[in-house]
Amino acid sequence: MRIETVNELNDTSVGLREKMRILVRTANGMLSREVYDALFDTAKVFGGGQIVEVGTAHGAATIALGLGAAAAGTAADILTVDKMGGEFSTRRRYGTPEQNSEIALRNFQAAKLESRVELFVGGLEDLELARGVPESIDLLMLDADGRIDRDLLILYPKIAADAPIIIDDCDENVFFGETPEGTLYLDLKHSITAKLIRTFCDGQFLLLDRTVKDTAFCRKGPRKYDPEEMAERTLEAYRELVFHSVGGQEWDAIQDFRGRAGEYRLAMRLLRATPSWMLRTGSIAKKMHLIRA
Ligand SMILES: C[S@@+](CC[C@H](N)C(=O)[O-])C[C@H]1O[C@@H](n2cnc3c(N)ncnc32)[C@H](O)[C@@H]1O
Numbered sequence: 001m002r003i004e005t006v007n008e009l010n011d012t013s014v015g016l017r018e019k020m021r022i023l024v025r026t027a028n029g030m031l032s033r034e035v036y037d038a039l040f041d042t043a044k045v046f047g048g049g050q051i052v053e054v055g056t057a058h059g060a061a062t063i064a065l066g067l068g069a070a071a072a073g074t075a076a077d078i079l080t081v082d083k084m085g086g087e088f089s090t091r092r093r094y095g096t097p098e099q100n101s102e103i104a105l106r107n108f109q110a111a112k113l114e115s116r117v118e119l120f121v122g123g124l125e126d127l128e129l130a131r132g133v134p135e136s137i138d139l140l141m142l143d144a145d146g147r148i149d150r151d152l153l154i155l156y157p158k159i160a161a162d163a164p165i166i167i168d169d170c171d172e173n174v175f176f177g178e179t180p181e182g183t184l185y186l187d188l189k190h191s192i193t194a195k196l197i198r199t200f201c202d203g204q205f206l207l208l209d210r211t212v213k214d215t216a217f218c219r220k221g222p223r224k225y226d227p228e229e230m231a232e233r234t235l236e237a238y239r240e241l242v243f244h245s246v247g248g249q250e251w252d253a254i255q256d257f258r259g260r261a262g263e264y265r266l267a268m269r270l271l272r273a274t275p276s277w278m279l280r281t282g283s284i285a286k287k288m289h290l291i292r293a
Helices: 013-026 033-045 060-071 090-094 097-110 124-130 148-158 189-202 227-239 248-259 261-273 283-287
Strands: 049-054 076-082 117-121 139-142 164-168 175-178 184-187 206-212 215-220
Touching: 013 033, 013 060, 013 097, 033 060, 033 139, 033 164, 033 206, 033 215, 049 060, 060 076, 060 097, 060 139, 076 097, 090 097, 097 117, 117 124, 124 148, 139 148, 148 189, 148 227, 164 189, 175 248, 175 261, 189 206, 189 215, 189 227, 248 261
Parallel strands: 049 076, 049 139, 076 117, 139 164
Antiparallel strands: 164 215, 175 184, 206 215
C-alpha cells in the first residue's frame, strides 16, 4: 500500500518516520530523503533537551528533528531561527517574511509540533541582542547562509559536550543564481562551509562523524571556546576563496552560462513559476546547478 497522507498513519516509530517523509515534502524540504532520515535518526538518539536550528525555511529539517525526538519519546524543545527573506534567500519565491513564517508555523501544526517549536524571525545576532541565545544547547543544526563561523562564534560556549552539530552544504560546489530583480550571482556558500568545517575540525572544535550527501554530521570537539583562534581560522578559510578551483563540469557550465544567459533567465522564470510540489525537494534546481541557499 502506498501511503500518501499523514492521516493514514498512526504514531508508531515507523509511522512517525513515514509521516516525517510526507511532511518534509509538503514543507518544501530542500534536503534529500537520506538527510531527513539521518536527522530523524540523530534526534532519536540524542537524549532530549534543547535543539537550536539556524535556517528554518519552511520547517522541513525542524520537523525531521522534532519527530525523531518524538519517536524516541524524548522531550525536545526546538528554537529555530530564520530571516525568512533577504536578497539571496530562496524564501522570496514564496512571499514576504510574514507569509513564509505563517507557512512554517502551519507546517509545525501539521506535524503536531507547535507546542515544542519556537520560530524566531531574524538572524542569530538579532536573537542574541533581543533576548540572548539558550543557555544550553543539546543539538545544533546549521543550514542558513554558510557563515557557520558566525553561528559557532555565538553558540559554541553554550553547546553541551559531544552534542551533535549538523551542518548542511559541506561540499565544494559552486552554484549560479539569479535574484528576482535579475541580478546574476555566484554562490560560494557550499565552498566556504566546507573550508570552515575542515579548519574547525583541524582545530578540534568539531569532530566529523560522517557525511550524508552534502550534510556533515559532526559533534562538538574537545576544544574549549577560543574566539581568537576561531577567528584566525575563519579568516584563513575566507582567504582561500581568493583563488577558487572549479571542476571541469562547473567550468563548462560557466562558459555555457555566458553564451546562453537568455535561456538560463527563461529557465529561472519557469522555475519560479513552477509550483513547489513539482520541484520534488529541489532536485530539478540542483540538477540545473541553480542556487539553493
Ligand atoms: C537552505 S534553506 C534551509 C532549508 C531547510 N533546512 C530545509 O530543510 O528545507 C536556508 C534558509 O536560511 C535562511 N537564512 C539565510 N541567511 C540567514 C541568516 N543569516 N540567519 C538566519 N536565517 C538565514 C534563508 O532565509 C533560508 O530560509
